[in-house]
Amino acid sequence: MLEESEARKQVLERIETGPVIWLPIDLARDHFAAQDLHGVSDFPDFDNSSMDGYAVRASEAMTGASLKVVDKIQPAGIDQHLKLPVGHAIRIFTGAPIPEGADAVIMQEDVDRTDQVILVQEAVVTGENIRRRGGDVCAGQKIIAQGDRLTPARLSLLASQGIDEVPIYTRPMIHVVTTGDELVQIGDYRMPGQIYDSNGILLKTSIEALGGIAEQVHLQDDPELMRQAIAILCEVSDFVVIAGGVSVGERDFVKDVLNALGVETSFWRVRIKPGKPFLYGQHPNGCSIFGLPGNPVSAFVTFQIFVAPALRKRLGQIVKDPGLLQVIGRAGEVLRNGGDRPHYLRAVETDGEVFLSGTQQSHAIFGLSKANCLIRLEPGQKVEEGDMVSGIKL
Numbered sequence: 122m123l124e125e126s127e128a129r130k131q132v133l134e135r136i137e138t139g140p141v142i143w144l145p146i147d148l149a150r151d152h153f154a155a156q157d158l159h160g161v162s163d164f165p166d167f168d169n170s171s172m173d174g175y176a177v178r179a180s181e182a183m184t185g186a187s188l189k190v191v192d193k194i195q196p197a198g199i200d201q202h203l204k205l206p207v208g209h210a211i212r213i214f215t216g217a218p219i220p221e222g223a224d225a226v227i228m229q230e231d232v233d234r235t236d237q238v239i240l241v242q243e244a245v246v247t248g249e250n251i252r253r254r255g256g257d258v259c260a261g262q263k264i265i266a267q268g269d270r271l272t273p274a275r276l277s278l279l280a281s282q283g284i285d286e287v288p289i290y291t292r293p294m295i296h297v298v299t300t301g302d303e304l305v306q307i308g309d310y311r312m313p314g315q316i317y318d319s320n321g322i323l324l325k326t327s328i329e330a331l332g333g334i335a336e337q338v339h340l341q342d343d344p345e346l347m348r349q350a351i352a353i354l355c356e357v358s359d360f361v362v363i364a365g366g367v368s369v370g371e372r373d374f375v376k377d378v379l380n381a382l383g384v385e386t387s388f389w390r391v392r393i394k395p396g397k398p399f400l401y402g403q404h405p406n407g408c409s410i411f412g413l414p415g416n417p418v419s420a421f422v423t424f425q426i427f428v429a430p431a432l433r434k435r436l437g438q439i440v441k442d443p444g445l446l447q448v449i450g451r452a453g454e455v456l457r458n459g460g461d462r463p464h465y466l467r468a469v470e471t472d473g474e475v476f477l478s479g480t481q482q483s484h485a486i487f488g489l490s491k492a493n494c495l496i497r498l499e500p501g502q503k504v505e506e507g508d509m510v511s512g513i514k515l
């Protein structure tokens with residue numbers, strides 16, 4: 122059986138980033154930049170005032186000095202190309218170009234104005250209240266790095282540079298295939314013994330939250346029907362994520378179906394709990410196929426540790442080491458892994474203290490719904506109350 126890190130390595134080796142398209146910036150939010158982007162011009166690209174006030178020479182604007190106010194004003198907008206005569210001040214507003222000869226702006230609150238004269242109440246120093254050309258960004262400077270998420274603030278940075286399109290990695294099309302005769306969809310009649318499908322929404326929304334496009338198809342446990350449906354889905358998907366039917370039961374047909382479709386299975390089974398029967402393969406056309414165990418918690422954990430890193434890579438998100446665990450906090454209770462596989466436990470971290478979130482069986486969705494982290498315990502590991510624990514933040 123493969124170790125988790127080796128299994129993830131094998132998956133990621135087979136996932137390619139991209140393809141790349143250019144998108145208008147108003148459609149690009151939360152995509153990842155497909156290349157470095159550089160400043161087109163200095164920002165600001167002219168010296169301008171950061172205050173409403175008067176443009177002056179600092180050497181003339183001592184406390185108690187009076188300065189004559191020039192007739193013309195310089196509002197924000199088109200540069201009036203005003204020149205500041207000696208002994209004068211020019212009325213100026215926030216964002217307005219600094220007139221030639223001025224080297225500071227005195228705030229309007231710091232002067233007394235009578236008619237065409239200001240009396241300086243508070244002296245200014247050279248450069249005060251002036252936003253210098255290039256003070257934020259210089260032309261040619263790298264402003265976005267490949268792999269950066271295009272947040273609203275980064276999109277506004279691009280807009281400030283007059284850049285209206287950005288290269289991004291496209292969102293992959295992912296089909297979620299839920300399997301099982303015992304499952305019904307919400308709204309359908311549920312016979313005794315049947316259960317509602319909960320993996321469909323779990324996986325579809327998990328994919329969407331990371332940036333993929335997801336659709337769900339439910340299939341009965343019928344190998345011929347599965348073969349036909351999955352064959353079509355592989356033609357129209359970047360990834361197919363199958364939940365259930367990958368284990369060793371008589372009614373677990375997924376492996377045989379994939380073999381019949383010529384899928385090259387990289388591995389089946391990983392040394393983790395929950396999630397042992399996880400499978401990864403590639404269809405001859407390059408479509409990646411993830412086989413997740415059907416138990417909801419197992420599906421969730423294997424999604425987090427295998428599918429999510431693959432999806433992030435496909436979307437061009439830079440993740441240094443997807444296997445790196447984070448420190449979660451201090452155990453609020455004794456934790457133990459008596460088994461022979463690394464165990465991901467569902468837990469809640471509050472103010473640095475970590476408690477399990479209910480029963481740890483792999484069908485237990487309520488505990489999963491409360492969890493804000495997964496704690497990883499190595500085989501045989503015992504954690505005392507107060508010890509630091511690490512895992513994955515959700």
Ligand code: AMP
Nearest residue numbers: 299301318319320321365366414415416
């Ligand atoms: P399987 O991996 O197909 O053997 O399924 C393992 C367990 O997970 C069974 O108890 C299934 O009923 C349950 N299960 C499988 N698929 C789903 C699903 N889509 N939603 C909820 N439970 C499921």
Ligand code: MG
Nearest residue numbers: 301365366415
């Ligand atoms: Mg099943």
